[in-house]
Amino acid sequence: MEQWKKSIYTDLAVEERESFPGDGGEIPGVSLREWEKEEAGIHLTEVVIKTEEGAGNMGKPMGTYVTLEALALAERDEDFHREVSEELAARISGLLALHQIGTGGNGRAPSILAVGLGNENATPDALGPLVLKHLQMTRHLTGGCGEEFAGGKKYPALSGIIPGVMAQTGMETAEILKGVIAETRPDAVLAVDALAARSVRRLGVTIQLSDAGIHPGSGVGNHRNSLTRETLGVPVIAIGVPTVVGAAxxxxxxxxxxxxxxxxxxxxxxxxxxxxxxxxxxxxxxxxxxxxxxGPMYVTPHNIDERVENLSFTISEAIHMALFGGNG
Structure with missing residues (x-):
């Protein structure tokens, strides 16, 4: 893949890596690891942008980007989707641990704010809101019935919000979240969003997980205030699935x-x-x-409604597994 492809925007770090010649391992300031879960048909790629030079080369902020690719995600197979949920849960737990955010033990259980980004009235952009609707919130249960609910276990306090889009609210997503975070004081944000890809073969069958935060709307040229640790004050773990690609x-x-x-x-x-x-x-x-x-048209698969619905269950189940050990 030629270097010129960097001029075509993509939210996926793995596609930026592929725009370089060779296996990508020679990119200054960037490390690459790939492996297979052959029994599950899952291919994983980890791109770690370690330096400002690497960030400049990749056109992405510094951080860890884990991409999970599985063609069977396009199919309605509950058993396979559960295998993907388990793998994704392990990666979510790993990134939380990397930022010293535990899920129990002797210390205080963490507080997690889940954010469903996107417009639920536009199917290719509805992934975030759908995931939030499937999550079991627990922050409100930490009061009077908290001990009975938790059974003595230090479960995280999970809260969530669907902030909508600027055309609906008149506010930037970052403005809304800053207010919520100031009041609820979560230890981390889990942000779920639909992404843009360069390759049609990745639509609906790729999940990217990153601790570099998220940039709402940037994949289709709609640059909004970034959601990162620097802007929100807490670590931001981003989970995204590409649902559109440019027609050109x-x-x-x-x-x-x-x-x-x-x-x-x-x-x-x-x-x-x-x-x-x-x-x-x-x-x-x-x-x-x-x-x-x-015009600058963006294209989505014909069955995007089914794909987004299935993936919303897959991702919400992964979040439950990561936070509650599969008991969510």
Whole structure:
């Protein structure tokens, strides 16, 4: 994949890593680890951006980015989705532990604020709100009936909010969350959001987990105030699934097949011309053809409603497992 692809925005650190030649391990300030859960059909990639130089190279803030990819997430298979939930729960627990946020033991049980980002009236953007609706909140149970509820265990106090989008509230998400955090004083924020990808093959079958926070709307060019430890005052663990990809990026991914078809059909001259254009020129040509006709369109799978619904259960179950040991 050519370096020019960095000009196509993606929320996924793994796609930024793929825009570099080689296996990505040679990127200054960035470390890479990949492994398989073969029995579960899950591929995991961990990208750690360690330095400001690495952040500049990747176009992402410093932090840990774990990407879980599983093609079977596109299917309605409850057993498989539970395996994904278990793996995702382990990664959530790992990032919380990395920031010294425990889930029990001898000390005080942590307080976690879950945030469902997005517009629940727009299906590709409804993942966050749907996840929040499936979560079992417990912060209000830490009073009179708390001991009976917890059974002597130090369960986290889980609270949640669906802040909506600016067109609905007239407020930035960061403004809303700063007020909530000031009043409820959580130890960490778990933010769930829909993302944008470069590759259509990752839509609905990829989950990214990061401790670098989140930038609402940035994947489709709608830059809003960031939700990070620096802006909110507490660690922000972001969980996201790509649900849209730019139309021009989709078309570019088919250029190779188009060139081959033109050659086979006797249009070798035109096929050679397109083939020998560099990647940036190919992509620019596609944008010049498409955008005057359709605008900067973003595309989502035809069954996105089913995929988002299934993934909302998968992610909410993972959060329950990570915080309550599977008893959520």
């Amino acid at each position: 990026a989709i078309v570019h991914d088919t250029v190779g097949a188009l060139v081959a078809a033109l050659k086979e059909g006797g249009e070798a001259g035109y096929g050679d011309m397109v083939e020998h254009m560099d990647g940036r020129d190919q992509y620019q040509l596609i944008r010049e053809v498409l955008e005057p006709q359709i």
